Amino acid sequence: MKSFVIGLFLAAVVLVPPLHAEPFTTAAPIALVIETGSGTVLLDKNADKPVEPAAMAKIMTVAVVAEALRKGQVSRDTEYLISEDIWRKGGAPSGSATMFAAVRSRVRVDDLLRGVMVQAANDACLALSEGLTGQLEGLVPRMNTLAAEIGLQHTQFRNVTGFADPAQLTTARDLARLLGWLRRNEPDIYAIYRERDFTWNKIRQTNRNPLLTQGLGVDGGVTGASDTAGYGVVVSAVHGDQHFIMVLHGLQSNAERASEAKRVLEWAENSFRPRLVFTKGEIVGEASVFGGTANTVPVVTDRDVSMLVDSSGTERLSAKLLYDGPLEAPVRKNSAVGRLQILREGQVSLEIPLYAAADVPVGSLPQRAFGAIYELGIGLIQGGHDKR
Numbered sequence: 001m002k003s004f005v006i007g008l009f010l011a012a013v014v015l016v017p018p019l020h021a022e023p024f025t026t027a028a029p030i031a032l033v034i035e036t037g038s039g040t041v042l043l044d045k046n047a048d049k050p051v052e053p054a055a056m057a058k059i060m061t062v063a064v065v066a067e068a069l070r071k072g073q074v075s076r077d078t079e080y081l082i083s084e085d086i087w088r089k090g091g092a093p094s095g096s097a098t099m100f101a102a103v104r105s106r107v108r109v110d111d112l113l114r115g116v117m118v119q120a121a122n123d124a125c126l127a128l129s130e131g132l133t134g135q136l137e138g139l140v141p142r143m144n145t146l147a148a149e150i151g152l153q154h155t156q157f158r159n160v161t162g163f164a165d166p167a168q169l170t171t172a173r174d175l176a177r178l179l180g181w182l183r184r185n186e187p188d189i190y191a192i193y194r195e196r197d198f199t200w201n202k203i204r205q206t207n208r209n210p211l212l213t214q215g216l217g218v219d220g221g222v223t224g225a226s227d228t229a230g231y232g233v234v235v236s237a238v239h240g241d242q243h244f245i246m247v248l249h250g251l252q253s254n255a256e257r258a259s260e261a262k263r264v265l266e267w268a269e270n271s272f273r274p275r276l277v278f279t280k281g282e283i284v285g286e287a288s289v290f291g292g293t294a295n296t297v298p299v300v301t302d303r304d305v306s307m308l309v310d311s312s313g314t315e316r317l318s319a320k321l322l323y324d325g326p327l328e329a330p331v332r333k334n335s336a337v338g339r340l341q342i343l344r345e346g347q348v349s350l351e352i353p354l355y356a357a358a359d360v361p362v363g364s365l366p367q368r369a370f371g372a373i374y375e376l377g378i379g380l381i382q383g384g385h386d387k388r
Contacts, residue, residue, distance in 0.1 A: 194212070231256065
């Protein structure tokens, strides 16, 4: 895959920083903030590092139950038994997050979902799994299958609660993708995340999402913590016409998680403005072509491309055109030929596909021969550089 730095075509969107501009930082060892409408990555700190999801794994438990509801395999009024095994491992005796469901009682799926999504209740997770499959961890295979279908490339589930397991791993990027998927595909179930409290067995518990009542437009999210991974949170928030998903993980305490999550989300919502980078059909750059009537082909986007840029004008953007090259003729107009990466502080902030803006037919024999000689010469030059 060849990589070409674009200067001329991106000149209109490059912002030169003042001499003492300081990039935004967070105390969280792992952090990711995405504005989903444009696809702009605003903050990426170890977003692909494997980490235990802790209770944030419950998002996938909810997702597979929502899928079963949509397929008619169960209804929200179906009642499941709270077995003694569920009660001991996830109920009051467990000392973990629980909805305090009474042993041998029967609880509706609708209430169990509220237990999971508002209270992070482990007994509710286990009851849903045992009710649907007959086994406490019977939903795990479906969780992993759905993870693959969604495109969670670095996630593996081992239980339905998020209890610590060294083999249960995810990344901040996968968690953001999972929450976004649930929000888009299961909006009726996702809406439960907005509820501020839930009472069961005469015990009222408030939502564990620390940002839900902070006036930041948060419409859902999950927290999680473990001794090994630290404190984490993944939230979704709407601010005007923009939608953000934020993931922080590895913080030292519940208090630090709450304060840092608020600070990072406020920064994301208030520090950027949308900017049109390229219009549909605008030439972005050129890709080399081998064996054609032309040595290059212009490349374009198939849509208007906007992204969020720093409102203060204190950052510098750069871009790379990436493709497997040279392209081999014939090249068809509108065929996908590569992708454009726009970088902020050296990290990919936006990636978009690129398409050929013209046809490049197969060239004549002399043209192909000249192209072969040219490519051989380039290869020798690159080989010589590689030996230095």
